[in-house]
Amino acid sequence: MPLLKDGKLVDDGWLQLDDDAVLPEAGAVVVSLARWQQDRDHLIARTGPVGVRLTADQTPGLIRADLDELALVALEFPAFTNGRAYSYARLLHRYGFAGEIRAVGNVLRDQYWNMQRCGFNALEIEAGETEADWVATVTHYSAPYQVAHDPALPVMSLRERRMAAAAQG
Amino acid sequence: MTQQVITANRLNDGLVVFLASDGCWADSILDAQVLSDDTELDKRLTMANAAEQAKIIVGPYAIEVTEAEDGDVRPVRFRERIRAYGPSTHADFARQDVPGHLRHLDDVSPVYFNGVG
Amino acid sequence: MYRYDEFDRSFVNERVAEFRGQVARRMSGEMSEEEFRPLRLMNGLYLQLHAYMLRVAIPYGTFSSVQMRKLAHIARTYDRGYGHFTTRQNIQFNWPKLEQVPVLLAELADVEMHAIQTSGNCIRNVTADPYAGAVADEVDDSRIWAEIVRQWSTLHPEFTYLGRKFKIAVSASDFDRAVIRFHDIGLIIKRNEAGEIGFQVWVGGGLGRTPMIAKVFNEFVPQEDLLSYLEAVLRVYNMYGRRDNKYKARIKILVHETGLEELRAQVDAEWQEIRNSSLKVPDYEIERIRSYFAPPPFEKLDAVDRGFEIKKFENPEFARWVNGNVVAHRQPGYKIVNISLKPEGLPPGDVTADQMEELADLAETYSFDEIRATHEQNLVFAHVKQSELFELWQELGEIGLAMPNIGKVTDMIACPGLDYCALANARAIPLAQRISRRYADLDKQFDLGELKLKISGCINACGHHHVGHIGLLGVDRRGEEYYQITLGGSGAEDAAIGSIIGPAFSSADVVDAIESVISLYVELRDDNERFLDTYRRVGTAPFKSRLYPEKLDAAA
Numbered sequence: 001m002p003l004l005k006d007g008k009l010v011d012d013g014w015l016q017l018d019d020d021a022v023l024p025e026a027g028a029v030v031v032s033l034a035r036w037q038q039d040r041d042h043l044i045a046r047t048g049p050v051g052v053r054l055t056a057d058q059t060p061g062l063i064r065a066d067l068d069e070l071a072l073v074a075l076e077f078p079a080f081t082n083g084r085a086y087s088y089a090r091l092l093h094r095y096g097f098a099g100e101i102r103a104v105g106n107v108l109r110d111q112y113w114n115m116q117r118c119g120f121n122a123l124e125i126e127a128g129e130t131e132a133d134w135v136a137t138v139t140h141y142s143a144p145y146q147v148a149h150d151p152a153l154p155v156m157s158l159r160e161r162r163m164a165a166a167a168q169g
Numbered sequence: 170m171t172q173q174v175i176t177a178n179r180l181n182d183g184l185v186v187f188l189a190s191d192g193c194w195a196d197s198i199l200d201a202q203v204l205s206d207d208t209e210l211d212k213r214l215t216m217a218n219a220a221e222q223a224k225i226i227v228g229p230y231a232i233e234v235t236e237a238e239d240g241d242v243r244p245v246r247f248r249e250r251i252r253a254y255g256p257s258t259h260a261d262f263a264r265q266d267v268p269g270h271l272r273h274l275d276d277v278s279p280v281y282f283n284g285v286g
Numbered sequence: 287m288y289r290y291d292e293f294d295r296s297f298v299n300e301r302v303a304e305f306r307g308q309v310a311r312r313m314s315g316e317m318s319e320e321e322f323r324p325l326r327l328m329n330g331l332y333l334q335l336h337a338y339m340l341r342v343a344i345p346y347g348t349f350s351s352v353q354m355r356k357l358a359h360i361a362r363t364y365d366r367g368y369g370h371f372t373t374r375q376n377i378q379f380n381w382p383k384l385e386q387v388p389v390l391l392a393e394l395a396d397v398e399m400h401a402i403q404t405s406g407n408c409i410r411n412v413t414a415d416p417y418a419g420a421v422a423d424e425v426d427d428s429r430i431w432a433e434i435v436r437q438w439s440t441l442h443p444e445f446t447y448l449g450r451k452f453k454i455a456v457s458a459s460d461f462d463r464a465v466i467r468f469h470d471i472g473l474i475i476k477r478n479e480a481g482e483i484g485f486q487v488w489v490g491g492g493l494g495r496t497p498m499i500a501k502v503f504n505e506f507v508p509q510e511d512l513l514s515y516l517e518a519v520l521r522v523y524n525m526y527g528r529r530d531n532k533y534k535a536r537i538k539i540l541v542h543e544t545g546l547e548e549l550r551a552q553v554d555a556e557w558q559e560i561r562n563s564s565l566k567v568p569d570y571e572i573e574r575i576r577s578y579f580a581p582p583p584f585e586k587l588d589a590v591d592r593g594f595e596i597k598k599f600e601n602p603e604f605a606r607w608v609n610g611n612v613v614a615h616r617q618p619g620y621k622i623v624n625i626s627l628k629p630e631g632l633p634p635g636d637v638t639a640d641q642m643e644e645l646a647d648l649a650e651t652y653s654f655d656e657i658r659a660t661h662e663q664n665l666v667f668a669h670v671k672q673s674e675l676f677e678l679w680q681e682l683g684e685i686g687l688a689m690p691n692i693g694k695v696t697d698m699i700a701c702p703g704l705d706y707c708a709l710a711n712a713r714a715i716p717l718a719q720r721i722s723r724r725y726a727d728l729d730k731q732f733d734l735g736e737l738k739l740k741i742s743g744c745i746n747a748c749g750h751h752h753v754g755h756i757g758l759l760g761v762d763r764r765g766e767e768y769y770q771i772t773l774g775g776s777g778a779e780d781a782a783i784g785s786i787i788g789p790a791f792s793s794a795d796v797v798d799a800i801e802s803v804i805s806l807y808v809e810l811r812d813d814n815e816r817f818l819d820t821y822r823r824v825g826t827a828p829f830k831s832r833l834y835p836e837k838l839d840a841a842a
Contacts, residue, residue, distance in 0.1 A: 059525060081324050081407065083447025087524045090444060094559065110308065110325055117443035140304045142296050145437045146513075147564045148444065155293040155437065156571050163570065181313065182383040183338035224315045227333060247765050248704060251713075252335050256705035258633050258715045 002129075005100075005122040007138075009131050012124075014051060014072065024048075030074055033058050036066070044069050053104065056084045060092050067097045075120070077105035089118040093149050113138045119149035171233050173210055174201035174242065175217050176252070177226035185252055186226060188217055194226055198244070198253040203236045287348045287656060288433050288578045290398045297440070298395045301402055305329050306388035313385065328408055328446070330376075330401030331387060335708045340379045340387060341404040342394060346414035346432035346456070347375035347659045349399075351646035354657055356397040358642035364390045369642070371627060371635040373699055373750060374453070375413045375659045376404050380706055402440060407448045409439035409520070413455045415463045416660040419579055420668040422616035424458040425475045426483055427579045431512065432456045434567060434575060435473075438513050445520045449527040449535035452520070453492075460779060465661055467491050467500045467781040468753060470537045471519060476506060483509045489519060489553075490541030493747035497783045498538040501546050503553060509572065511557075514565040518557035522549070582654040582669055587619025597676040603690075606728065607679050610690035621672050623653070625665040625682060626689040626697060630726050633715045634700045635663035644685045652678045661777075662699055664692065694731040695739055695804070696722045699750050703743030703760060704767075710743035712760025712767035712793075717741055720797050734804065737817045738776070741769075753777035755818045756803060757784045758796065769796040771803065773829055774821045785826055788834050799833055806832045 003012040014028045019035050023046070030051035036043065043050045051072025052063055060073065067073075073092055075085035089101050102122040103115050112134055115123060125134065145155050153161075175188040176198075186194035187201035195201060204210045210231060217229035233245040244250045251257060290298070308325050311317040326332075330341040342357070357377060361369050364386050365379040372378055382390060394400055404411050412435045414428040415421070435454055439445070445452070455464045458475035466472030472488035484506040491500030507515045523537045526544070541549055598605040611624040625645070628634050637645070645665065649657045652674055653667035660666060670678060682688040691697045698721065701707065703714030718741055725731055740754030744761075751757030757772035768790035775784030791799045804817070806829060811820045821829070 056529070080321075081447050082529055083445070084525055084529070086444040086447070087521050090521070108321065110321075111447070114443040114446055141300045141441075143293060144443070145297065145440045146442055148442075155297070156568070158293060159291070159574065160568070160570060178333055178337070181385045183333055183336075185336055221319075222315075224313065227319050245765070247762075247767065248335075248710075251704055255336060256715075257713065258705045258719070 001124045002127055003102075003122060004125050004131070004134055007131070007135055016053075028071070030072060033062060036063070040066070040069075051100070051102075054085075054088065056082050060088050060095065060097075064095050067092075067095055067099075070097075070099060072100040072102060073097065074102040074104045077103060077107055080106045080108050080111055083114075086114060086118045089115070089120050090149055093119045109134050109137045113140070117144065117148040117150045117152070170205055170207050170210070171245075172203050172205050172236055173231045174198065174203055174234050175210075175213055175229055175231050176201075176249075177217060177221070177229035180224055180227050183227075187253075188213060188220075188229075192216065194220065198234075198242050199240065201234075201242060203234060203242060204231075287350060288345070288429070288575065294398070295395075298398070298400050298402075299392075301329075301400065301441075302388060302391045302395050305391060309384060309388055324406060324447075328403060328406035329391070330404035331382075331384075332405060333708070334380070334702075334706055335704070335710075336706065337381045338384055338387070339706070340382045340390065340401055341372065341376045342379070342399060342401050343404050343411040344375045344377060344399075344659045345436055346412060346418070346429045347416045348418075348429060349657050349659070350397075351650045351655050351657070353397045353399055354642050354646040354649065356393065356399065358639040358646070360390055360393060361639040361642065368636055368638045370633070370702065371637065371659055371663050371665070373661045373663060373701075373748065374411070375416075375661065376411065377659070378702075380702075405451075406446075407450050408446045408452065409442060409448075410451055410453045412436050412439065413453075413464055413469075413661065415457045415459060416658040416666050417463060417613075417622055417668065418458065419581065420615050420617075420620075420622050421459065422614065423461060425477050426458050427576070428456040428458045428464075428475060430572070430576050430579055431473065431475065431485075431509075433578075434512065434572070435516065438516070442520075445524060448520075448524055449529045450532060452523070452537065454516075462777070462779040462781070463660070465750070465753070465777040467779075468493055468497075468750075468777055469500065471516065472500050473512075478506055485509070485512055485515075487515065487519075489549075490538040492536050492538040493750060493752050494536065495533055495745045495747070496536075496539065497747065497752040498542065499781050499783065500538075501541060503546075503550050510566045510569075511561055513567055514561045514563065515553075515557055517560060517565055518553050521556055522552050526552075581617070582656075584617045584620060584669070585671070587617075587671065587673070589618040591619065591673045594672045594675060601676075604676060604679050606732070607688055607690035608675065610694065610732070611692045612675065615669065617669070619672055621670050621675060623667040623670045623675070623678065624660075624692040625667065625687050626691050627664050627687070628691060628697050628718075628722065629686050629689050630696070630722050631719050632722075634698055634718050641685050641687065644681075645687070648678060648681055662697065664697070690728065691731055693736045693738070695725050695734055695737040696731060698722070698739045698741060699754070700741040701743050701749035703741075703749075707743060707748075709746060710760065711745075711762040712743050712769065714741040714743040714749055714758075714760060717758065717760075717769065717793070717796065721800060724797055724801065734808070735814070735816055737804070739800075740775075750777060751775070752783050753781070754784060755816075755821070756800060758800075759790075761790055763790065767793040769793065771796075771799060771833070773803070773826065774818065776818060780818075787826060787829055802832050803829055 017029045026047040028049045036052045049071035053074040103120045104124045189195040189200045190202040232249045312322040332339040365381045370378045412432045414432040418428045452470045454471045455469040456473045457464045468491040474486040487504040488500035489503040527540045528534045613622045658666035698718045700714040700718040704710040738755045740750040741758040742749030742751040751759045753775040759770040770790040771787045772784030776782045
């Protein structure tokens with residue numbers, strides 16, 4: 001599945017490991033929460049980064065204590081209309097997680113701006129779509145109305161700047 | 170099997186349409202092809218689904234109707250009668266393109282038109 | 287009223303452009319109906335029984351003559367010459383073509399209007415007290431705060447794909463004219479002992495198939511913390527609200543299943559995390575928005591106008607309209623005028639394009655160019671000189687909008703019902719029309735006094751039947767329209783959910799049944815007692831035995 005990372009289509013260096021698959025000795029792997037909880041020590045001890053995949057009803061609070069050991073958290077969208085993972089991404093950032101936050105599942109470009117604003121930096125997308133299609137959807141708006149995780153200045157701050165500039169003459 | 174016709178909403182304007190025997194989507198239920206054979210119904214539903222794929226219509230489904238000897242086709246369910254004939258609240262917004270729609274509405278009791286009890 | 291600055295203007299234009307692209311992808315087949323549906327709903331576009339339906343927001347219910355004229359133009363150009371005012375300060379057009387909707391939205395954007403978040407599982411357009419800025423009993427102008435919430439909630443990246451719709455309303459008075467207690471979040475503006483503004487926050491109200499009265503989550507959230515508190519509630523709801531069953535997905539169910547104390551604790555914990563963040567509403571922004579809602583340039587007038595008093599004396603019809611539709615204004619010499627959209631026998635809330643244009647002219651002449659929409663599907667001119675009420679009344683009469691029935695039995699809320707709605711089980715408007723004719727006698731209506739009758743065509747309760755003093759719910763019985771009667775509901779400050787009184791009545795019998803209920807009230811009432819108060823005093827039993835005498839016989 002093509003991976004869009006920081007706005008670019010890139011090769012996915014991560015192996016999605018099924019719960020019953022043999023753990024490779026090295027290389028980057030993403031496992032389910034259940035496998036992480038079961039094989040935690042083993043996964044940490046091996047060579048190569050580890051990621052955990054959370055379903056829509058698994059909150060990031062469940063891995064909060066483990067975040068230092070993880071390089072990636074994948075958040076599932078079982079349907080694009082199930083928006084729980086937006087909040088999960090915000091929480092991961094608040095917990096100080098600095099690794100990759102990846103959107104997986106029913107990930108569509110009309111939600112890209114929302115995902116970017118909530119702090120997703122990688123998305124597994126459908127084959128056949130171009131980078132340009134995706135990037136176009138995050139450039140519709142000159143400024144958002146509210147603060148979120150992204151550095152975009154909301155309208156309120158832009159107004160303040162303009163007022164300050166006007167005051168200075 | 171009971172008598173049925175296939176209906177949907179047209180994609181571009183959203184209006185109610187019915188599958189006619191020539192494969193076109195007609196505005197009037199009186200132009201709908203009345204089906205009374207399961208195999209034929211399945212065949213026509215497949216055709217309707219293809220029309221949805223082809224961006225002509227949205228949400229096709231079959232409804233039960235009765236067909237009179239004079240060719241009058243009327244839905245059995247109350248909801249489908251309103252859908253076929255237009256809102257009962259404003260005579261002027263009812264489907265003027267369906268000949269006899271007022272007669273149909275008169276059968277739906279009680280009916281009140283805009284300003285006319 | 288609020289006016290767009292360059293940022294608001296470009297945002298709304300950009301939204302139109304985005305939607306134009308989405309419509310093009312739908313029409314070309316690049317996007318399926320399944321993918322398109324949530325996107326179009328978030329822009330107010332439904333596919334209903336007969337056609338598409340577009341719901342346009344009237345932000346917190348205030349709009350100008352220019353905007354009203356644009357609505358008239360849209361009704362004529364893209365629809366069939368009329369619009370329908372809803373219960374949430376919106377107007378609906380019932381016949382737009384998908385291919386024309388982007389152009390229609392661009393026309394709306396020209397007059398600072400839009401259809402953003404008037405549907406979909408997102409934070410819906412925020413509503414407010416329709417008397418804001420005019421009535422004496424308010425703590426602050428609720429529209430200021432509704433505008434702040436509008437901006438925060440518009441395309442909120444985190445809260446756009448919620449489990450279900452999320453409605454917020456703002457009021458500033460002990461009198462509830464905004465159905466605060468039946469919103470997902472209801473905000474009542476309060477002033478603390480230090481004179482500071484804050485919000486009493488009600489959470490978890492709603493109608494639908496599981497009606498619930500909201501509960502107070504916080505007695506006083508200071509004004510600068512409003513957005514962080516809302517964000518905390520929304521985040522908890524987004525993470526923990528049910529997604530397995532759409533009928534159990536509203537926050538009211540989360541409150542009910544988690545328990546008030548526990549959920550409040552979760553919200554508070556989240557709030558403490560984000561309270562001191564950039565979500566604080568800065569004073570300059572509050573003041574900037576407040577400046578738009580400064581009072582219009584009122585004249586200094588005497589509280590009593592002799593000419594007005596004489597006209598009332600001379601003209602009993604005018605006096606009746608004043609008595610029924612006109613309420614006190616906080617500025618001496620001015621009045622708040624309710625314009626009933628419930629003329630006898632016509633669909634509640636419908637206005638023709640011609641009427642819209644006339645109303646726009648009248649608002650310009652008589653009410654500082656400003657109109658309000660109410661949740662009861664009526665309009666308000668908020669600032670009318672009492673010396674000009676007579677002229678206004680005459681002019682309203684010429685366009686058929688001088689019905690003096692505000693708050694009376696014929697001032698019904700009715701959802702579009704089966705005449706338009708894809709979800710309905712029974713018609714609502716024709717029933718409203720029949721009741722309106724049955725009680726056409728104004729003397730009779732005034733004798734009955736305040737009586738809120740509300741009709742829904744299905745259990746989704748868009749017609750607010752649960753909170754009607756008399757509620758009517760349309761049900762489908764083997765293809766026939768039947769109506770269940772509930773009694774004793776209220777959507778106001780004395781909030782209550784009506785009780786189902788017994789088995790449903792056929793369409794043929796239901797108007798007689800309502801008349802029986804009302805006749806019994808007349809027999810039982812004490813002096814000047816409202817229907818609701820009589821019902822509360824005597825309970826359901828007398829009404830049951832009047833409506834279902836045969837059951838009593840069987841039991842005896």
